[in-house]
Amino acid sequence: MNKLYQFDEVFDTQSVFRKLLKAMSYPGEQVSVTEEKEKLFGNYPALLAAAMTLLDNEVTFAAMGNSELSHDIRLVTLSQETEPDKADYLFVTKAEQLSDAFASAKCGTLTDPHTSATIIIRDNEALCKALCLSGPGIDGVREYACSELLCEAIAARDNQVYEYPQGVDMIFISDSGRIMAVPRLVKRRETNGICCSIRR
Amino acid sequence: MTQADHYNYAFLDEGSKREIRRTTLKAIAIPGYQVPFGSRELPIGRGWGTGGIQLTLSLIGPEDTLKVIDQGSDESVNAVNIKKFIRLTTNADITTDTHKATLIQSRHRIPEIPLDENQILIFQVPIPEPLRIVEPREEVTKKMHAEKDYAPIWLQLYESLIRYGKVTIPTEYPCTVENRYIMNPSPIPKFDNPKLHQAKCLYLFGAGREKKIYAVPPYTDVVSLAFDDVPFERENFTGKCCRLCGSTNTYLDEMYDGETGERFYQCSDTSYCKEVRANANH
Incomplete structure (x- = not known):
């Protein structure tokens, strides 16, 4: 029997999870799932690696109109696609979908903030910006190299003005398999009056 | 064929691991908040470390080295049996050396050696709710957390001061995480509370019987409750x-x-x- 993928549902998902855990625990730090995503198929193997690690028929997702990604996720996870305002995981593959995704994503309630959505964003490869972040997982205020898309996503999130503990958590995954995460408590910090600057 | 061959790697089925993993990521995103999860049956009774074991089983992989301690000891019955069980179902390396461990499951202590960024400490938690001592109803404590209504627990500390001249809570001393949630730091002694503050490692708390997971991410503010004129004191x-x-x-x-x-x-x-x-x- 030929399998569609070589991704191991026990060991590769464990490996991807530990990297996601590292990324969420140390926001701004980069981890890589390049090795694991090579075992998957389609145009979005890195996103699919995260989906296979986190999604199943107990949770829902929204692919924001990307029918190929939606098909692949349903095929390998048995998770059901739903409207963005009901989805537990939102997959954003185009920059222009960011504001819609944040406007519709569940942010949880003050009583049950864990019912909020996680937004998984297909990140650009070029780390052309420098961004100062602070919050849990970051030792003081630190500067990180990031993509322009990540800066835009944080700005889109901040526009929603969530009342903590409500909010959404973001995971950025590039096509090469680089992962960065920005949980809801992590904030931009200005340096010299600038939040995002061009990386030197 | 050994008996372990009848089971999935790390005992739990992949669906269970996925739910625990989703819950763990959410717990890290909301430090100190107790995230509910579907606690699974294990071959030991609830209340004997099932929350910690489920976390460990959902985290562990072939690259990991595991250490299990019970009240600080590597050789107590609970620690030895948990190590045997996890070893049987994962073939993971086991150690007693804190420096070598990547995953440390603990009941009631944080190791004396400061942990670093590639280590995760997993606590077995009997009662995750710090407000349970002042409010028995779960729906009310959830609302109290939502409204940040922590007056009753402050009152309990104050009453302790009035009666005994000092705060008499020896273990499970409540602390505030990132200036938002009051958290029960598992029954660690007060001595260990300061180790939670701005630590380099990730702390995960699993309560199997109470079906809750919560976390303190690295570099997070964890402040033990104290009054301005009565500072927090560790065991002397x-x-x-x-x-x-x-x-x-x-x-x-x-x-x-x-x-x-x-x-x-x-x-x-x-x-x-x-x-x-x-x-x-x-």
């Missing part, structure tokens, strides 16, 4: 030292010799105590 071991290694800066267990009536003290963290003695011998 002034004038006492470990009878084996002579340490004066560790959490000490008090031992009593029934025949001679002698009291003596010994490091609770057996791995640390051994390390100090080994270094002294070289």
